[in-house]
Amino acid sequence: MNAWRRAAGVSPGVAGAPLYRNVQRALMERLAAGELRPGQVIPSERDLAQEFGVSIGTLRKAIDGLVERRILIRQQGKGTFVATHDRERLLFNFFHIVPHGGTKTYPLVECVAFRRASADGETASRLGLAPGAAVFAIRNRLSLDSVPVLIDDIRIDAERFNGLTASQWKGRPSTIYNLYQETFGITVVRTEERLRAEAASAEHAALLGIRTGAPVLTIRRTAFDMRDEPVEWRVSTVDTTAHEYFAELL
Amino acid sequence: MNAWRRAAGVSPGVAGAPLYRNVQRALMERLAAGELRPGQVIPSERDLAQEFGVSIGTLRKAIDGLVERRILIRQQGKGTFVATHDRERLLFNFFHIVPHGGTKTYPLVECVAFRRASADGETASRLGLAPGAAVFAIRNRLSLDSVPVLIDDIRIDAERFNGLTASQWKGRPSTIYNLYQETFGITVVRTEERLRAEAASAEHAALLGIRTGAPVLTIRRTAFDMRDEPVEWRVSTVDTTAHEYFAELL
DNA sequence: TAGTGGTCTAGACCACACA
DNA sequence: GTGTGGTCTAGACCACTAC
Structure with missing residues (x-):
């Protein structure tokens, strides 16, 4: 069974692409659409993993890519934030x-x-x-x-x-x-x-x-x-x- | 017990630093010293993990950093190679x-x-x-x-x-x-x-x-x-x- | 004390290369 | 078929923040 069929309200992703890539894509869509706004904290990794129906390791790998591109910023103990231009x-x-x-x-x-x-x-x-x-x-x-x-x-x-x-x-x-x-x-x-x-x-x-x-x-x-x-x-x-x-x- | 005391012949690493960082440092030392030469394949991830006494996930995380810096090159099915200048x-x-x-x-x-x-x-x-x-x-x-x-x-x-x-x-x-x-x-x-x-x-x-x-x-x-x-x-x-x-x- | 991200484990299975 | 890296899981525990 595929997480993209289990999880409701999430675009189907790309067939054959790794799961973490599709999670990444889904997060990017939310960011680009302005659902998650600059400076705001995004849901915790545990919550997102549950929501997408993937393990926490996979969810972290998805976020890793966005952190590298400076689209998200991790802060230990506080949460992960949408990057702002300052x-x-x-x-x-x-x-x-x-x-x-x-x-x-x-x-x-x-x-x-x-x-x-x-x-x-x-x-x-x-x-x-x-x-x-x-x-x-x-x-x-x-x-x-x-x-x-x-x-x-x-x-x-x-x-x-x-x-x-x-x-x-x-x-x-x-x-x-x-x-x-x-x-x-x-x-x-x-x-x-x-x-x-x-x-x-x-x-x-x-x-x-x-x-x-x-x-x-x-x-x-x-x-x-x-x-x-x-x-x-x-x-x-x-x-x-x-x-x-x-x-x-x- | 600490992997750096278990594994023989490996420098002690930095106290308090994450394990994968110390693994990374140990690999870098071997590369800089010319033990692993450009173009050569390095030992498999399973072997290196066993040698360093860490899990394969930790070993992979160490290699990830060196791949990002283009010091190593991964090739699925073949192995991980020391990067050459061409x-x-x-x-x-x-x-x-x-x-x-x-x-x-x-x-x-x-x-x-x-x-x-x-x-x-x-x-x-x-x-x-x-x-x-x-x-x-x-x-x-x-x-x-x-x-x-x-x-x-x-x-x-x-x-x-x-x-x-x-x-x-x-x-x-x-x-x-x-x-x-x-x-x-x-x-x-x-x-x-x-x-x-x-x-x-x-x-x-x-x-x-x-x-x-x-x-x-x-x-x-x-x-x-x-x-x-x-x-x-x-x-x-x-x-x-x-x-x-x-x-x-x- | 509760919640967050950071690290680490010990596997499983898949995709790919090569003999 | 065997061995490689690539993906994914389902946890555990640590370090840090905030209340």
Whole structure:
């Protein structure tokens, strides 16, 4: 007998897939659907195991995968929580600019422009939108130790972020991804980044206080949500005379 | 009773640490010491569990960590193997340059210079050597689709790589990290990379066929072995007019 | 004291590779 | 068929948190 037939109200899963994978899928669906909300504790492992009709070992293996992807967070003695986007997570997972040979600090963020626009070809393709679709076009300037270091040019689907206002954007209490999560129920779980060296445009140079044509690092980032749909397209332009991009690989 | 007292010939592990961690540590020691060699199969999980005096679940959990770090590779039905450095691994783990928006291909590598030198300050500090220590200084040029894309300036400890010759370097049958592993028993398991945009030097520009002062991406990489000691210090200079650096984050 | 996640056990059975 | 890793079970006990 199969647990997916025993347990009521649970999607059938994939035939032939390991049980823990199907449990994982079922949990992901609840998270993506917003049944379990960021910051909330999820039911205990014992309860979930009983509910899904699997052993506790299998249930733990399912949760392990989600913890690795930082979608859930375990806290011994307290419970397992739906991960939230906060400054810590930004710093350790999505912000890779550090002083030369130094340690990470949290950037000062300043919104330079906020407007509606229609998507150019690249933006539309990266976000999976029709060319010319309505987007928000936002420009932020980030400083470290009071020195401007990075310009973010952000594009997000105006339909998906319907109702977003400049004051909401500028007055957010935490990080941008926290705003996406808290206000629009969209959780960024993964990003892809492509880096190049380019010559600074006059516009970017002025904002960074450098010479036009000076070498700058550009980071093209696509951010994906729990359903692996693109959420945000961002081009970051970085002055690397005193800071650099840090990555660890295995 | 404690398994570390029962099992003969095994280091005592860390008091208070979980059993599977100590098993992991013991396995790592055997690997680092070269008792288990790259490409070889390790004893079966049942045998190892018995040898260490732990359950098979605990033994599997220990191996899981090493598989995640790509130090071991599991193959169902065949066994668990000590990972080797080959072209596949290079491409998927340590070579991050791709055509703009395109897919990875294996680079053509050409050795431009091979000499002995004494370590400058940065090299010495990155490799943990005394300033002025003897190193090999090697320059490679990498091409993709017959276009020169990247210059590697590599520094390695001459003492640790004692006896390395230019013909050995140039005639290696596989990747550089494969040479380190096969010939010197040094396995690279992790790297740290720091990226900047800079103006191309005349030397680099000539090798890349670009204008002096053109923006180039520089990658400063430190490679670490199984004991987490630095092995190699490498500065890559990349022409990103047609190629870019790709990274995935979570 | 009660509830949570973390570790560990001692099996069973399945899927796969190879002779 | 035999041996390997992969999955799954049904517990036990420990470490930690909160009341």
